[in-house]
Amino acid sequence: MKTVKIGGTNWTSSNVALGIMRMGTLAVADCARAIEAAHAAGINFFDSADIYGNDPVLGRGSSEIHFGQALKQTGLSRDDFYFQSKAGLYANADNKITRYDSSRDHLLKAVDGILQRTGVEYLDSLVIHRPDALMDPAEVAVAFDKLQASGKVRHFGVSNFNPAQVALLQSALSQRLLVDQVQFGLKHTGMIDYDFHTNMTDDGSINHDGGLLDYCRLHQMTIQTWSPFQYGTFAGTFINxxxxxxxxxxxAQLATKYQVSKNAIALAWILRHPARMQVLIGTMNPTHIADSAAGSDITLTRQEWYDLYLAAGNELP
Known part of the structure; x- marks a missing residue:
């Protein structure tokens, strides 16, 4: 398993992380097997959100409850892994998002809830889940300072923010924002399509995200890619x-060449980009975790990378 320095710091982690969103519906024993499979594959980074899981009995946040219970079964110590969670979304009983909230009080309360549900002593990173139109950067700064001073959170980041939103929030903070978590993969390539179509008038030339990829590289923010095997947003997987x-x-051709799974090749395609991204996988199947993680050690050739980009339905001008 290869590693990445998060946010250009000396914080070094596996360049593949396991997202625990689906743990809320699993038996704790199955969650423990997923954690153990990830650890065996060299993954030492787990990503969550306080909104993940809505068990009829445990309620909202059940994924984190199951994660904490499963950790105890695995016997892993806190020093064996990094744990990141996100906060700032509200959803109703039908899982429909009803508001975003990056207020000071909400962020402080959210972290306390995360720590209580998981049973971990601190978060390696807290990420604001979505841009909040009512966000006051100065208020977020107060929350971040309190959380860091108390030892509850060590690092901070954002998710689904564009460059202007990152810069606005960063202007008020005493801490550096180390990550921006966004969707990216072979069927979600907007961040690089725009680069190929500079000064053109076709659909690919539309700048949907404000030049996010280049911004993160210039400011040494680690892009964490969610849903790397999905097409659309949550339409389904493109694999098979x-x-x-x-x-x-x-x-399939490249999987045969490198003697790995298709998932591993799709993951290797993301990691071949020089931005040194970190890929978040969400499967809870131990075999699929190992299969996908194998992509960390594969370096595709330039032609293989472009062949996959074109096979995904893209064009080069």
């Missing part, structure tokens, strides 16, 4: 999907 025959044929 009959809707994407060319992409799957290309993935």
């Amino acid at each position: 999907n009959d809707r994407f025959p060319k992409l799957n044929d290309q993935l």
Whole structure:
């Protein structure tokens, strides 16, 4: 398993992380097996959010409850892993988002809830889950200072923020924002499509995110990629999907060459980019965790990377 320095600091982690969103519906024993499989594959970074899981009995945040219980079964110590969680979303009983909240009181309360549910002593990183139109950077700064001074949170980041939003928040903080967590993968390539279509007038030339990729590289922010095997946002996986025959044929050829799974090749495609991203995988299947994580050690050739990009339905001008 290769590593990445988070946010250009000396904080070094596996460049593949396991997201625990789906733990809320699993038996604790199955969660423990997923954690153990990740650890065996070299993954030492777990990503969560206080909104993950809505068990009928445990309520909202059940993924973190199960994660904490499963950790005890694994016997892993706190020094064996990094733990990151996100805060700032509200959802109703039907899982429909009803508001974003980056207020001081909410962030402080959210962290206390995360620590209580998981049973961990501190967060290695707290991430604001979505841009909040009512966000007051000065208020967020007070919350971050309190959380860091208390030892509850060591580092901070954002998710789904564009460059202007990052810069606005960063202007008020005493801490550096180390990560921006966004969707990226072979069927969600907007961050790089724009680069190829500079000074053109086709759809690919539309700048949807304010040049996020270049901004993060210039400011040494680690891009954490969520849903790397999904098409659309949550439409489904493109792996072994009959809707994407060319992409799957290309993935299969390279999987055979490197003697790994298609998932590993799709993951290796992300990590081949020089931005030194960190890929968040969300499967709870121990075999799939190991299969996907194997992509960390594969370095695709330049032509293989571009062949996959084209097979995914993209064009080069």
